[in-house]
Amino acid sequence: MIEPKAPHLSNIEMWQSWKEERNIEAKKQLVEQYLPLVDYVTNRMVIGLPKNVSKDDIFSNGVMGLIDAIDKFDYKRGLQFETYASWRIRGAIIDSLRQGDWVPRSVREKAKRIEEAYQHLEQRYLRSVSDAEISDYLQVTPKEFTGMLQEIAVTTVCSLEDPIREEDAETRMSLLVDEKAKNPDHKVHEFFLKESLVKGIERLTEKERTVVSLFYYEELSLSEIAEVMSLSPSRISQLHSKAILRLRGALAKQKDQLMQKS
Template sequence: MSLSAPCRASGPSEYRKVGAMQDHDSHDSRLLHELLTDVSGPQASELDELEHPPQDELGLRVSFIEEEHPPEEEAHPHEEAKAEKAVPISDPVHAYLRAIGAIPLLKGDEELRIARAMGEPGEAGQRARGRMIEANLRLVVSVAKKYLGRGLSFLDLIQEGNLGLIRAVEKFDYTRGYKFSTYATWWIRQAITRALADKARTIRIPVHLVETINRLRAISQRLTQRLGRKPSDEEIAAEANVPVEKIADIKKIVKDTISLETPIGKEEDSRLGDFIIDREAPGPASAVASLLLQEEIRALLGSLSDRERQVVELRFGIVDGNVHTLEEIGRIFGVTRERVRQIEGKALAKLKHEMSERRMIEYIE
C-alpha cells in the first residue's frame, strides 16, 4: 500500500519505491473512509488503559473467549525495532522494514512540536502530518505482528495498520495530554481488527460485532486482574450489562475455521477431510449397485433401434439430465408428438421385456 501523498513526498526514496511496489487497488483512501469513518474514536478510559496498563500482580495472562487470542499490550517505540526479528518475513516485507528503519524516530519535545504543526493549514501542516506518519511506521509493524496467523499476511496487516495510522494523524488532538503513540495504537488496532473481520474469515463477522467482541475482551481482562482468575460467562455478562446468552453466542462466532485440506499425521500424507463422513454420499454397497445398474441400462438401450434409443434418452434425460417433452423431441426429428409417443411406447415395451429377462428388478429396489 502506498500511504498518503504527504507521507510519500517527505519519505526517503527507498521507502517511496517500496510503497509503490506494495500498492493494491483495494487499499486506497476510499477504503480508509469505508472502514473507519463510522468509528468515533477512543474513549478517555481506553487511552488511559493503553498509556498506563494495569499491573497484573499475579502474573496472569488474561484471556477472553479464545485463549489463543490474548489481549495486546501497547507497542512502545523501543520495542518496534524487534519486529523484524520476531516474525518470518518475505523479501518485500524485509525491504519495507529496512526502509522504514532508516526513518528517525521523534523525541518527546519534537513530537509535541510536530503535533501542534499538524493542525496548521497548507504545506506546513501537510509536511508535519507526513513526518508524524513516517516516524510511526515502525509502531504499525509492532502492532501488526500481534495479529499474525489470523487470516491476513504480515504485509496486509501492515497495510491495514497504516490506514489506522493515517486516521490517527487526521484526528489527533495533542491538547488532551496523551502521547501520539498511545492514540495511534488504538486506531491501528481498529483498522487491523476490522480488516480481519471483513476479509480474513471464511464466515464474515460484521464490523459492529467485532467492536462488541473487543469490548468484552477488555472487560474480561479487567475482571481477571480484579478476581485473580478467569471470569465466568455470567460475570462477564453482568459487567457488560448484556444477557449471558449473548456471551455464549459470541464464543461460537469467534471460533476459528479450519480447512478440510489441513494435513494430518506426522508425514502429513492425509487431510482432515479424509476422516469426515459425508452423510449425503451413498455407501459402498449402494455405489456398486448404482454402477451395475448404469451398465445394465446401457446394455438395455443397446437392444433398441437408434431412433428408439435417442427418444428414450431425450425423454428421460439419460444423456445430459434434461428431460424433453414430446413436442420438443418431435421438432428434433421432424415428426409429430403422436409419432414420438408411439416410438416411446414401443421402446418401453422392449425395455420392460428385457428387464424381466435380465432380472434387473433387484437393482431398482
C-alpha cells in the first residue's frame, strides 16, 4: 500500500493532539502524512478522464476529501484511517466531477443505450452476450461499437461508486461492503441486490472478470492491468467499460423490480 511520511509525533499522538486539543500543527502533520494517499487515489481515477480535466484539480479536490476525513474520523474506534479516507477522497473527487458536468450528454446517452442493450439481451438469453449481438441490437457495425466503448470509457471509471439510481445515496460498491444490521426490509433488498451483482459478475467474460478483480480488489491502475494481461491500455479500458455496463444493467433491473414490489 502507501507508505505515509514519517510524522514528527507518533500517529496516535497526532490524533490525540488534533482531536483533544485542536492543535492545528498536529492536523497539518496528519494532512502531510496522508497526502500520498490522495496522490494514489488521484492516479487511479484520472485514467480515462478527458484531457480537459486537470489532474491538479482532481488532486486538490482529493485533498479537500482528506481534510474532511481527518475532521470526521474517530481514532478511538480503532478503525483503519486509510480505508475511511480513501472513500472520502474518492467521494470528493466524484462530487467535483459531477458538478463540472465533464461528460457530454451525447456520451451519456450512448452509455445508457449500451447498458440497456446488455440488460435486455442478457435477460432474454440468460447468458453473456457477444459484441456482435450487442452491435446487431444497436444497429451499428462492430467498429462503431468499439468506437462507442472508447467514448464512454470516461463514464465507467467511477461508476461503481455512483448511486444505483440518481435519487439514491446508496452506491453499487456499498453492496460489496458489510454494514451494521439494518431493518429487515432493507436487508431483504440488499440481499437480492448482492445476489444480482454476483449473477452479473458470473456473466462477465473471463477477461472482464479479471479486469474488475484487478481494478477494484487488487487496486491496480488500468495501465498496470494492461501490463499484467499483456494487452493494450485501450483494450483494458474497453473490457472495463463492457464489464461495468453489464453490471449496471443487471443492478438497475433488479433495483427497479424491488422498487415496484415495495
